[in-house]
Amino acid sequence: MRTPIFAFALVAIPACAFTAAAEEAGAADYHRLINDARARLENWRTDEARALLSEADRKRPGTLLVAYYRAYCDYREGKHEAAAAGFEAALKIDPQDGWSEYMMALSLAKAGRTGEARGRLVSLKDRFRPTEIGRTAASTIEEIDALEKSSANRWAAVAETGVFADTNPAFRADSSSEGKTDAAASIAARAEYGVFRSRSQRLVLGLGAGETAYILRYEPADWTMASSWLGYRLSGERAAFLTSYRFDFAWYGYAPFTSVHSVSTGLRFSEASWTMTVADIEAYARLPHDADFDYLAARGAALSAAQEFKMFRELRIRAGYALRFEKADPAEFHQEDTAADDAGAVHLLTGDYKTDYSFFGHGPALSVRTPLPAGLSLEASADLMWRRFPHSDRVVYADGGVVTAVWEKERNDLRVYADGTVRWVFASHAAVLLRGAYLKNLSTLGDAEDDPIDRNYGRLVLGLWFRAALNPEDL
Numbered sequence: 001m002r003t004p005i006f007a008f009a010l011v012a013i014p015a016c017a018f019t020a021a022a023e024e025a026g027a028a029d030y031h032r033l034i035n036d037a038r039a040r041l042e043n044w045r046t047d048e049a050r051a052l053l054s055e056a057d058r059k060r061p062g063t064l065l066v067a068y069y070r071a072y073c074d075y076r077e078g079k080h081e082a083a084a085a086g087f088e089a090a091l092k093i094d095p096q097d098g099w100s101e102y103m104m105a106l107s108l109a110k111a112g113r114t115g116e117a118r119g120r121l122v123s124l125k126d127r128f129r130p131t132e133i134g135r136t137a138a139s140t141i142e143e144i145d146a147l148e149k150s151s152a153n154r155w156a157a158v159a160e161t162g163v164f165a166d167t168n169p170a171f172r173a174d175s176s177s178e179g180k181t182d183a184a185a186s187i188a189a190r191a192e193y194g195v196f197r198s199r200s201q202r203l204v205l206g207l208g209a210g211e212t213a214y215i216l217r218y219e220p221a222d223w224t225m226a227s228s229w230l231g232y233r234l235s236g237e238r239a240a241f242l243t244s245y246r247f248d249f250a251w252y253g254y255a256p257f258t259s260v261h262s263v264s265t266g267l268r269f270s271e272a273s274w275t276m277t278v279a280d281i282e283a284y285a286r287l288p289h290d291a292d293f294d295y296l297a298a299r300g301a302a303l304s305a306a307q308e309f310k311m312f313r314e315l316r317i318r319a320g321y322a323l324r325f326e327k328a329d330p331a332e333f334h335q336e337d338t339a340a341d342d343a344g345a346v347h348l349l350t351g352d353y354k355t356d357y358s359f360f361g362h363g364p365a366l367s368v369r370t371p372l373p374a375g376l377s378l379e380a381s382a383d384l385m386w387r388r389f390p391h392s393d394r395v396v397y398a399d400g401g402v403v404t405a406v407w408e409k410e411r412n413d414l415r416v417y418a419d420g421t422v423r424w425v426f427a428s429h430a431a432v433l434l435r436g437a438y439l440k441n442l443s444t445l446g447d448a449e450d451d452p453i454d455r456n457y458g459r460l461v462l463g464l465w466f467r468a469a470l471n472p473e474d475l
Contacts, residue, residue, distance in 0.1 A: 030059050037069055043272050044238055046073045064093045068100055075103065078236055080111035098124060098133040105137075109144055118144060154194040156204075157470040161187040164435070164463020170219040171459050172252060173296055174357065174441070180218040186465075187211055190227070202233040224251040240268040256289035258296060278306045278318065295331030295357055300324065306365065315370040322365055324385065328357035350398045353453070356391035361415070372422070380420035387413040393445060395452050407452055409445060416440040423475070429468055431475040436462045 033056035040049035050073050057066045071086025087104035091097060102124055109117035121137045121144075128134035162185070169182040188210030196203040208227040231244035243265040250257045262284035270276045281303045288296045306320025333353040340346050365383035372378050389411040397405040419437040426432065439459040446454030469475045 030056055030063075033059070034065050034069070041069065041072055041076060044076060044270070046076050049073055062093065064090055064097060064100070067093055068097075068103075071100075071107075072103065075107055075110075076238075078110075078238075080107045083107040084111060084113075098128050098131075102133055102137060102140075106140065109140075114144055154197060155191065155470060156194075156474055157189070157191040158467060158474050159187075159189040159469075160433075160465050160467040161185070162433075162435075162463050162465030164461055164465075166214070166459070166461050168457065168459035169214050169221040171439075171457075172257070173293060174455070180216075182218050182221070183215045184212050184463075185215065186213075188225075200235050202231075202235075204231050205229075206231070222253055224254065225249070238270045242266040242268070252290070257293070258286055258288050258290075260284055260286045274310045276308045278304075278308055278320065280304050295328060295355065298326045298328040298357065300326035304365070316368070318365075318367045320365050322361075322363060322383065322385070324359075324361040326357070326359055326361075330354060330356045330391070347399050348401075350401075351452075352396045352398075354394045355453075356389065358391065359387045359389045359413075361385045361387040363415075375424060375426075377423045377425075378420065379423070380418070382416075382418040385415045385417075387415060389413075393453055409451065409453075411455065412444050413455065414442045416442070425472075425475050428472050429470070429475070431467045431469075433465045433467060434463075435465060436460075 033052050037049040037052040037056065040046070040052065049069065053066050053070055053073070057063070060066070067086065067090040071083050071090060074080075074086055075083035084104050084107035087100045087107060090100040091104065094100070101120060105117045105120035105124070108114075108120070118141060121141050124137040125134050125141065128137070163183065164186070165181060165183055167181045169180075169184070188208065190206060190208030192204050192206040194202065194204050206227075206229045208225075210223075210225045212223040214221050225248065227246065227248045229244055229246040231242065234241045244263070246262045246264075247259070248262075249259045262282055264280060264282040266278070266280035268276055268278055281301070283301045284299070286296060286298045286300075288294050302322060302324040304320055304322040306318050308316060308318040310316055331354070333355075334350065335353070336348060336350045338346050339349055363383060363385035365381065367379070367381035369379045370377070392408050392410045395407040396403060397407075417437075417439050419435070422434045424432045437460070441455065441457050443455035445451055446456045467475060
């Protein structure tokens with residue numbers, strides 16, 4: 001997706017044409033100061049840029065470049081009314097400077113005066129049609145119009161359906177093991193209503209539901225999901241703050257399975273036009289509604305930090321690291337059997353298994369988004385997480401109440417996850433998606449042949465989906 005000029009206003013800081021006077025004696029220091037100020041602005045260091053511009057103004061009072069970049073300092077700091085006035089002052093020095101007029105229009109638009117901004121942009125587009133200024137003005141007009149339309153539309157809705165193959169259809173919990181590969185069909189929909197929407201703030205309420213039904217039915221593994229959420233976003237020129245609450249409820253085989261309450265908050269901060277820091281923290285509580293899975297009850301917290309880079313051709317790469325802590329209650333399982341010895345006496349053989357699913361995890365994550373030929377696009381991600389379980393798993397074997405053997409082993413896991421989506425948008429509101437996801441858990445429990453407990457498992461899902469969206473940006 002092309003980076004919106006209006007949304008981020010990170011058009012390259014234009015190198016306004018230097019006038020012939022700039023080539024006079026002593027211009028070297030002036031040029032150096034202007035270029036240093038531009039470099040500071042590109043990295044959002046506006047205070048340093050202002051100091052350099054003041055020094056440049058002392059060497060050459062009243063120049064267009066100093067007036068322009070002083071106004072750009074206000075723009076970078078989100079002082080859009082002041083920036084518009086500053087660019088207007090630059091136009092008084094040179095009424096023909098197209099970039100000053102463009103930035104004035106952009107500042108007016110950011111200040112909410114879109115009517116005035118659009119009028120100036122239309123004039124720039126017509127006057128500078130064959131040049132970069134004209135092309136940039138035309139693109140910005142389109143983005144202002146799209147933003148106005150998006151702001152006016154309080155609703156967002158997405159529906160999709162697909163078919164896929166699943167190598168572990170019985171996957172429900174950390175202890176699931178592979179079964180027979182099955183085929184499945186799924187349908188899901190979600191809708192979001194903008195309770196409040198503006199350029200700087202957004203408050204939304206959302207609902208979603210989905211159904212997955214397995215076709216060959218090796219396992220009664222049908223899933224039903226329902227979700228609701230409330231989210232708030234506050235956006236500035238360089239930073240955005242997000243917070244949300246989400247509730248998810250799952251049915252397995254149409255019987256209640258688990259519900260999850262989660263609260264999250266996050267920060268996005270742009271150090272420069274090509275890079276952004278992303279930080280998120282989440283707290284959650286998971287409640288089981290199936291007595292056989294009581295051990296899934298847990299309270300947890302997760303923290304992640306990443307750096308996102310915008311490269312050539314809209315390639316975006318995000319690399320980060322995540323921490324996760326989950327506290328669960330110990331679980332105990334009792335098994336018993338009878339066996340007769342050579343003398344014909346019957347023995348009651350029991351096994352008592354105790355486990356604790358509490359863990360601390362950490363690991364790296366990487367995601368990529370890039371356009372592909374023929375109108376396709378690719379989104380892919382991968383993450384590793386090392387999980388350390390502070391309490392060993394333990395099995396006590398007894399014969400008629402007399403302990404005969406004890407097995408105990410520390411558990412450490414490496415969890416590997418990767419997914420990818422190739423998307424083809426073939427209409428303004430429709431797309432086809434080829435998706436794949438892979439999960440592998442490598443555990444110390446089960447790495448020996450005589451381990452009675454095995455926590456090694458995997459899952460591969462691959463399928464094709466059709467998606468329709470009310471707003472094209474949700475495809």
